[in-house]
Amino acid sequence: MKPVLPKLEVVTRTQAEFYDLDPMNIVWHGNHARFLEVGRRALLARIDYGYDAMKASGFSWPVVDLHIHYIRPITLGLPIEVVTTIAEWENRLKLAFVLRNADTQERLGRASTIQVAVDLRTETMLWETPLVLREKLAPFLPPR
Numbered sequence: 001m002k003p004v005l006p007k008l009e010v011v012t013r014t015q016a017e018f019y020d021l022d023p024m025n026i027v028w029h030g031n032h033a034r035f036l037e038v039g040r041r042a043l044l045a046r047i048d049y050g051y052d053a054m055k056a057s058g059f060s061w062p063v064v065d066l067h068i069h070y071i072r073p074i075t076l077g078l079p080i081e082v083v084t085t086i087a088e089w090e091n092r093l094k095l096a097f098v099l100r101n102a103d104t105q106e107r108l109g110r111a112s113t114i115q116v117a118v119d120l121r122t123e124t125m126l127w128e129t130p131l132v133l134r135e136k137l138a139p140f141l142p143p144r
Helices: 029-046 051-057 131-140
Strands: 009-015 063-070 079-088 093-101 107-115
Touching: 009 029, 029 051, 029 063, 029 079, 029 093, 029 107, 079 107
Parallel strands: none
Antiparallel strands: 009 079, 063 107, 079 093, 093 107
16 A cells, blocks of 8 residues: 655755855755755744654654765755655655755755654654654645
């Protein structure tokens, strides 16, 4: 059976700053993660489960896997849109990202991150999504 995904897409804007650049005047590959964080924070805010809410719920959600596919170079001041969606959520939280030129919509890259729930009290990783995230996503799930 195909997993049920939330109807949720968040588009945020950012741009490459001077400190993101490498000696070739393009964004250094390691700095792309900063753009993903912009999208991740916006999506988590949309479901009212930002970092403070996570902590208050008794869980942290560390990123345990990161994949980035670079398509076009990002240069200083380039307006970037980060499109963030949820690709998986039932046993782990997998977010999918598309980076694109905000002016032309040209795709600059795509990426994904995987986060897992960790109980803050016991420092134990959970193998199932905690009830709190299920509740936060419920308004975005299609009716069954």
